[in-house]
Amino acid sequence: xxxxxxxxxxxxRAEAAMCRxxxxxxxxxQVVMGAGDPDADLMLIAEYPSQTDDSTGQPYTGPAGExxxxxxxxxxxxxxxxxITNVVRCYATESGRRGDRIKPSTRTEQHACSTWTSLxxxxxxPRVILALGAPPARVLIDxxxxxxDQRGTWMTRPDGVEVTATFQPAYAMRMKxxxxxxxxxxxxxxxxxxxxxxxxxxxxxPE
Ligand code: SF4
Numbered sequence: 001x002x003x004x005x006x007x008x009x010x011x012x013r014a015e016a017a018m019c020r021x022x023x024x025x026x027x028x029x030q031v032v033m034g035a036g037d038p039d040a041d042l043m044l045i046a047e048y049p050s051q052t053d054d055s056t057g058q059p060y061t062g063p064a065g066e067x068x069x070x071x072x073x074x075x076x077x078x079x080x081x082x083x084i085t086n087v088v089r090c091y092a093t094e095s096g097r098r099g100d101r102i103k104p105s106t107r108t109e110q111h112a113c114s115t116w117t118s119l120x121x122x123x124x125x126p127r128v129i130l131a132l133g134a135p136p137a138r139v140l141i142d143x144x145x146x147x148x149d150q151r152g153t154w155m156t157r158p159d160g161v162e163v164t165a166t167f168q169p170a171y172a173m174r175m176k177x178x179x180x181x182x183x184x185x186x187x188x189x190x191x192x193x194x195x196x197x198x199x200x201x202x203x204x205x206p207e
Contacts (some may be wrong), residue, residue, distance in 0.1 A: 034085025054091035133168030166193035
């Protein structure tokens with residue numbers, strides 16, 4: 001994919017803030033671009049912003065963000081050392097059986113937003129990407145990626161960035177009230193996977 005030229009990351013962010021390339025633009029308050037260290041070696045990529053993120057303009061805020069902060073601390077890192085973004089940058093809802101819920105991202109929306117995903121990767125230049133959940137893993141690794149079988153498997157993208165996937169922290173948090181044992185299991189995998197991604201991003205590259 002030929003990316004548009006921007007001379008600075010600020011220019012990218014200013015242009016993305018006005019994006020209306022997919023239907024999610026109609027429901028958002030604001031575009032939620034990534035946040036964190038713009039020179040981070042580790043980038044976390046989730047699926048979409050939450051309602052809280054839509055208000056704050058920052059990714060992974062609110063209760064899910066607090067939970068992510070706990071997981072990062074257990075894994076030996078924090079937000080100031082990494083960069084966090086999503087594969088779609090606008091909050092949207094749809095009607096479900098129990099009322100409105102966050103609209104999962106479609107392939108069309110992910111594709112429309114991939115310009116910003118690629119530009120964030122290009123400007124931050126992480127050594128390692130950790131996808132949070134299957135939808136971002138399918139965008140970043142392979143369309144047929146299955147979290148159950150391939151979680152924690154490392155691959156190298158054509159741009160040389162190493163990438164793997166783990167659970168979505170918000171999923172683990174929701175699971176706590178339904179199935180505490182399973183939630184504990186997922187949480188343990190999450191901490192280990194984040195820790196492995198931190199270690200890999202800090203490792204000395206081969207000569
Ligand atoms: S989700 Fe991405 S592509 Fe769609 S309008 Fe928002 S910023 Fe643009």
